[in-house]
Amino acid sequence: MSNRDQFASKIGFILAAAGSAIGLGAIWKFPYMAGTNGGSVFILLFILCTLVIGLPILVAEFMIGRRGQSDAVTSFKKQAPGTRWYFTGWAGFIFSSIILSFYSVVGGWILSYIVRAVAFKLTGSSQDYYGELFNSITQNPWEVVIAQGAFLFLTVWIVQGGVKNGIEKASKWMMPLLFVFFIVLVVRSLTLDGAMEGIKFMFVPDWSYLTGKTLLMALGQAFFSLSVGVAAMMTYASYLSKEEKIGSSAMNVAWLNIGISLLAGLVIFPAVFALGYSPDQGPGLVFIILPAVFQQIPFGALFMIIFFILLLFATVTSAIAMLEIVVATAMGPKYDKRKQYSWLCGLGIFIIGIPSALSFGVLSDIQIFNRSIFDFADFLTNSIGMPIGALLVAIFAGYKISRADAASELDTKSWIFTTWHILVRFVAPIAIIIVFIQGIFFK
Known part of the structure; x- marks a missing residue:
């Protein structure tokens, strides 16, 4: 165990875990979900679902990861020997790979916008101009693949540096800058x-x-934005020392995620309303509406650069968590081979992601269950993978780990532990099943 990396500080762990949660879910998806579902009521329900259902699952992932002190597969093997629970870890490995494969495509779009913004080539002021620009970027096969590769290169470069010198160091300067911006x-x-x-x-x-x-x-958004169900938080918690309090760390991550989501809303909705746009623009809100909004305000070009750099930071901090799951699982106990495994896994995910990158252009005619390749990868992970993963984590933490062991690991007041235990055993599984059914049959 001595040569296995660990987070150097509690704040480093919290910022890294919050960075995993605070990604496109908070800044890209949350505003358009709120915008298309009535704003304030959706926001209220999102906060409630995050604290009542998302947070208990987050605590469960932290507990399983910290108890195992290993990658997700090995953690389950250690805590449930002779069973097939370790397949939950492999599911996290597979779904994280798929998520990062299409997530890196969006990361590439952000890089494309940053390059144009810095060169002051985002000069239009109409929604139509930015709609055409977005289409031209996403349909250009060379640009999307090169940009996707550049985004993954940045992600791998951070992860190959290790937990302390790569992930923690990057999170410690990116997350505060995110708040300042x-x-x-x-x-x-x-x-x-x-x-x-x-x-x-x-x-x-x-x-x-x-x-x-x-x-x-709101419930689906709470799961998506907290990164639960794909072993990301489990993997990060495995690098946490036994002295740290899991409950307070999870609470800090949940509140940071809610805070950033609200800040994203405060950036976007006042500007959208002030300039006469509608908030229910869907996924194009960030890439089509916001640039048009920025161009209509003084120093808009500068603020647009700041916004897309902020979006890049948030996307990278989530991407490194996804890649870390894949690398930690592939690497196993060969800790001295981190660099080689990081670059190999990054290359594999890049290749898997190319069809998603091309699904808006040359591969746009290919449909899987009436969805583009990109949309199918999104559906497979968000509507199937994450809910199943979160359900298995809830069942494992609530029923497989004994109450005494869980209480010892969480080390908190008895009434807080009892509340968590009830939520993770009964409330969260029911909510997850409902989200799963809704995601599969009613979209």
């Missing part, structure tokens, strides 16, 4: 004429949106 953009957004409409949209409830559909969307 966000505060700058929030201040700019809130000082626009008409920004108050966006504030109302976020914080004054329209109870007509309090429906089963909105609740399910």
Whole structure:
């Protein structure tokens, strides 16, 4: 065990785990989900679902990972010897690989926008201009594949440095910068004429949106944004020393995730309303609407550069968590071979991701169950992989690990532990099954 890397500090672990959670889910997906589901009511339900259902699963992943002190597969083998629970670890390995394969495509789009923004080539001010630009980028086979490769290169470069000198170091400077950039953009957004409409949209409830559909969307977003169900948090927690409190770390990660999601809303919605756009633009909100918004405000080009760098940081911190699961599992106990495994796994994921990168252009005619390759990979992981993974984690933590062992590992007040145990044994599994059914049959 002595030559296995560990996080050097609790804050390093929290920032890395929060970075895993705070990615495209918080900055790209949360605003458009809130925008298409009524704003304030969705946000309220999202916070509730994160704390009541997402947080207990997060604690469970932390507990399993820290108890195992190994990659996810080995962790399950150690804690449930002679059983097939270790397949849960392999599922995390497979689904993380698929997530990163299409996630890196979006990371590539962000790099394409940054290059154009820095060269001051994002000069249009209309929604149509940015819609055409987005289509031209995503349909250019050379650009999307090269940009995807560049994004993965950056991700591998960080992961191959190890936990302490790679992941922790990168998270310690990227995450604070993320907050600083966000505060700058929030201040700019809130000082626009008409920004108050966006504030109302976020914080004054329209109870007509309090429906089963909105609740399910909020629940799905809570799972997606916390990175639970694919062994990411389990893998990070395996590098955590036994002295650290799991519960408080998980709570910090959950609140940081909620905070960043709200800040993303405060950047986007006041600006969107102030300039007369509709908030229900869907996935194109960040790549099509926001650039048009930025170009209509003083120093907009500068703020656009800041926004896309911020988006890149958030995407990279999530990507390194996904790659770390794959590398840790492939590497096993060969800790001295981290560099070789990092580059090999990165190359493999790059190759797997090429069809997703090309699915908006040359491979756009290929459909899998009426979905593009990119959308199918997204559906497979978010609607099937993550819910199943989260359900297995809840069952393992709630039923396979004894109550006494769980209480000893979590080391918290008895009423807090009892509440967590009830939520992870009964409430979370039911909620996950509902999300799973909804994701499969009602989309």
